Amino acid sequence: xxxxxxxxxxxxxxxxxxxxxxxxxxxxxxxxxxxxxxxxxxxxxxxxxxxxxxxxxxxxxxxxxxxxxxxxxxxxxxxxxxxxxxxxxxxxxxxxxxxxxxxxxxxxxxxxxxxxxxxxx
Amino acid sequence: xxxxxxxxxxxxxxxxxxxxxxxxxxxxxxxxxxxxxxxxxxxxxxxxxxxxxxxxxxxxxxxxxxxxxxxxxxxxxxxxxxxxxxxxxxxxxxxxxxxxxxxxxxxxxxxxxxxxxxxxxxxxxxxxxxxxxxxxxxxxxxxxxxxxxxxxxxxxxxxxxxxxxxxxxxxxxxxxxxxxxxxxxxxxxxxxxxxxxxxxxxxxxxxxxxxxxxxxxx
Numbered sequence: 300x301x302x303x304x305x306x307x308x309x310x311x312x313x314x315x316x317x318x319x320x321x322x323x324x325x326x327x328x329x330x331x332x333x334x335x336x337x338x339x340x341x342x343x344x345x346x347x348x349x350x351x352x353x354x355x356x357x358x359x360x361x362x363x364x365x366x367x368x369x370x371x372x373x374x375x376x377x378x379x380x381x382x383x384x385x386x387x388x389x390x391x392x393x394x395x396x397x398x399x400x401x402x403x404x405x406x407x408x409x410x411x412x413x414x415x416x417x418x419x420x
Numbered sequence: 421x422x423x424x425x426x427x428x429x430x431x432x433x434x435x436x437x438x439x440x441x442x443x444x445x446x447x448x449x450x451x452x453x454x455x456x457x458x459x460x461x462x463x464x465x466x467x468x469x470x471x472x473x474x475x476x477x478x479x480x481x482x483x484x485x486x487x488x489x490x491x492x493x494x495x496x497x498x499x500x501x502x503x504x505x506x507x508x509x510x511x512x513x514x515x516x517x518x519x520x521x522x523x524x525x526x527x528x529x530x531x532x533x534x535x536x537x538x539x540x541x542x543x544x545x546x547x548x549x550x551x552x553x554x555x556x557x558x559x560x561x562x563x564x565x566x567x568x569x570x571x572x573x574x575x576x577x578x579x580x581x582x583x584x585x586x587x588x589x590x591x592x593x594x595x596x597x598x599x600x601x602x603x604x605x606x607x608x609x610x611x612x613x614x615x616x617x618x619x620x621x622x623x624x625x626x627x628x629x630x631x632x633x634x635x636x637x638x
Contacts (some may be wrong), residue, residue: 300511300543301511301512301542301546301547303509304510304514305429305430306431308429309429310427311432312427312429316425316427320421320423321637322423330429333544335545335572336546337434337542337543337546337572337630339547348461351601354479359486362562366489367428383571383572384568384571384604384605384607385604385605386571386575386604386606387604393577393607393608394575394602394603394604394606394608395606395608396517398575401429402433402546402614404429404430405426405427405428405429405430406425406426406429407421407424407425407426407428408422408423408424408425409423409425410421410422410423411421411422411423412421413421
């Protein structure tokens with residue numbers, strides 16, 4: 300259940316971005332998570348809902364995409380897409396890799412209402 | 421309105437991990453993050469390993485648990501500094517907790533820092549603490565299917581310790597299953613069979629550690 304600690308970090312960044320942009324309400328968060336971070340989408344959504352209570356992001360939707368990992372073989376430098384339970388290099392058949400993608404958690408964007416939009420209505 | 425951000429959500433952790441790494445490098449300290457399920461023998465292994473490495477190499481320990489200071493108490497009579505980190509409800513250590521722990525240690529007096537993570541085979545794998553090496557433990561009573569069940573953790577390993585091997589034969593445990601699963605998941609990390617109770621395999625483990633410590637000093 301490391302989703303909760305990630306949700307707290309995410310909220311901090313969302314609130315900061317919201318403050319910098321005169322946001323009045325956050326409606327949707329676009330989040331990209333590497334598959335190797337072992338995030339369970341349902342648990343992440345529940346954690347997000349919980350940490351957002353009473354904040355500017357209260358009730359916001361979490362649009363979560365999972366990105367596939369990419370590995371580089373430490374033996375022959377071959378770059379390939381491993382499965383989560385199989386890191387065997389297709390060229391040299393060793394399982395000795397550096398993960399170059401699949402460990403990231405990226406806040407990509409917020410969809411929100413701003414003061415400007417409200418006053419122009 | 422859509423605001424583009426593109427920011428690493430774990431940047432606070434990742435920055436702290438990088439600072440920890442630099443701090444330990446500057447002090448000539450090699451750090452090992454011990455990860456496994458609860459009860460696999462992390463603390464017992466340290467109770468045997470720390471005295472065996474002295475006087476050549478002095479250790480300190482940061483030990484993470486949700487509650488209690490029992491592990492720190494078990495390690496306190498080894499003549500090494502031990503800092504207990506209670507994570508409360510947290511299922512893993514974070515790099516910021518480790519940096520707090522590092523402040524309490526005399527890094528210039530040690531060669532080796534052990535970070536005993538919270539017993540858990542999922543969450544600790546997601547958080548870089550700034551460690552140099554990752555040692556993953558798997559004890560015989562847990563069963564020979566655990567490498568296949570927790571591939572992400574075992575993929576990270578620099579060394580894998582099969583602990584409580586004195587129980588092979590008492591329990592139905594097939595070491596070939598472990599080897600076969602590791603052949604797809606991690607062929608870099610050596611698999612060392614140890615028993616903290618009988619001392620079996622301890623020399624091989626200590627040799628591996630000495631090799632890492634000597635490589636770091638080069």
